[in-house]
Amino acid sequence: xxxxxxxxxxxxxxxxxxxxxxxxxxxxxxxxxxxxxxxxxxxxxxxxxxxxxxxxxxxxxxxxxxxxxxxxxxxxxxxxxxxxxxxxxxxxxxxxxxxxxxxxxxxxxxxxxxxxxxxxxxxxxxxxxxxxxxxxxxxxxxxxxxxxxxxxxxxxxxxxxxxxxxxxxxxxxxxxxxxxxxxxxxxxxxxxxxxxxxxxxxxxxxxxxxxxxxxxxxxxxxxxxxxxxxxxxxxxxxxxxxxxxxxxxxxxxxxxxxxxxxxxxxxxxxxxxxxxxxxxxxxxxxxxxxxxxxxxxxxxxxxxxxxxxxxxxxxxxxxxxxxxxxxxxxxxxxxxxxxxxxxxxx
Numbered sequence: 001x002x003x004x005x006x007x008x009x010x011x012x013x014x015x016x017x018x019x020x021x022x023x024x025x026x027x028x029x030x031x032x033x034x035x036x037x038x039x040x041x042x043x044x045x046x047x048x049x050x051x052x053x054x055x056x057x058x059x060x061x062x063x064x065x066x067x068x069x070x071x072x073x074x075x076x077x078x079x080x081x082x083x084x085x086x087x088x089x090x091x092x093x094x095x096x097x098x099x100x101x102x103x104x105x106x107x108x109x110x111x112x113x114x115x116x117x118x119x120x121x122x123x124x125x126x127x128x129x130x131x132x133x134x135x136x137x138x139x140x141x142x143x144x145x146x147x148x149x150x151x152x153x154x155x156x157x158x159x160x161x162x163x164x165x166x167x168x169x170x171x172x173x174x175x176x177x178x179x180x181x182x183x184x185x186x187x188x189x190x191x192x193x194x195x196x197x198x199x200x201x202x203x204x205x206x207x208x209x210x211x212x213x214x215x216x217x218x219x220x221x222x223x224x225x226x227x228x229x230x231x232x233x234x235x236x237x238x239x240x241x242x243x244x245x246x247x248x249x250x251x252x253x254x255x256x257x258x259x260x261x262x263x264x265x266x267x268x269x270x271x272x273x274x275x276x277x278x279x280x281x282x283x284x285x286x287x288x289x290x291x292x293x294x295x296x297x298x299x300x301x302x303x304x305x306x307x308x309x310x311x312x313x314x315x316x317x318x319x320x321x322x323x324x325x326x327x328x329x330x331x332x333x334x335x336x337x338x339x340x341x342x343x344x345x346x
């Protein structure tokens with residue numbers, strides 16, 4: 001994903017409260033009003049990024065996939081072999097791949113990410129190639145395919161530097177943890193923290209802006225999860241909640257923290273996080289990955305027999321999570337959505 005570093009000032013209401021003010025423009029094969037196709041593709045991609053950064057991916061899958069398809073047609077029909085247009089199309093596919101990933105449409109995500117890689121290669125955009133590769137490695141870790149993730153990272157680490165190298169080190173650390181290589185995983189994640197603290201380089205790509213201490217802390221926590229260290233996971237998830245100005249990421253971090261506390265049977269802390277940080281914001285971020293964490297957390301909280309207040313809250317939590325699966329929150333392309341779906345002709 002390539003989110004804009006400029007925070008959105010206007011809150012985009014979620015389903016059931018008010019309709020979205022923002023709508024994603026439809027692409028045709030000439031560009032908006034017959035203008036610059038590259039500018040049209042990048043404008044649409046930027047709109048998708050802004051929506052995803054604010055609300056999450058679930059209701060954006062169809063729009064992102066259609067935008068990527070339209071961008072591909074624009075690039076394919078260009079008679080000039082415009083590298084900038086190819087690069088823009090690669091970014092559209094990379095963003096669609098991220099959105100499909102976050103919405104748990106993993107086959108679509110892989111297809112979009114691989115096409116992003118192919119288009120970036122055709123454009124000679126090595127930075128976008130690396131971005132697509134980090135996304136594929138991320139998905140491999142999510143799907144517990146650490147061998148492939150390790151291979152991708154080992155190859156990329158021979159040719160990258162700066163923030164890009166740091167990101168591949170992070171992915172390699174996650175893969176090592178899943179392979180049972182705890183010492184190596186912890187060594188790599190500490191190296192990731194160390195490299196990040198060295199500060200940005202002049203040649204770092206713009207898309208690397210979101211790689212910060214809180215993001216690294218979240219993955220550090222997942223390494224502890226994968227190696228069976230529940231206390232370490234809780235500590236690192238707490239660190240990952242410190243992301244001022246990025247409401248979506250803060251909610252994701254609190255959701256993961258609740259999940260980790262529930263798994264550790266830390267009922268008192270879990271009740272505080274549920275009532276203070278999660279329930280008041282439930283429905284503002286539509287990430288299927290996060291919802292699955294929350295469903296597991298809710299089921300665990302419902303077993304807290306000696307804390308009736310927590311069990312009562314867990315019952316309400318389960319009902320609220322069920323409501324998120326209602327038609328107005330559907331994620332599958334073709335169902336009703338809170339965001340206009342692109343209907344560009346192919």
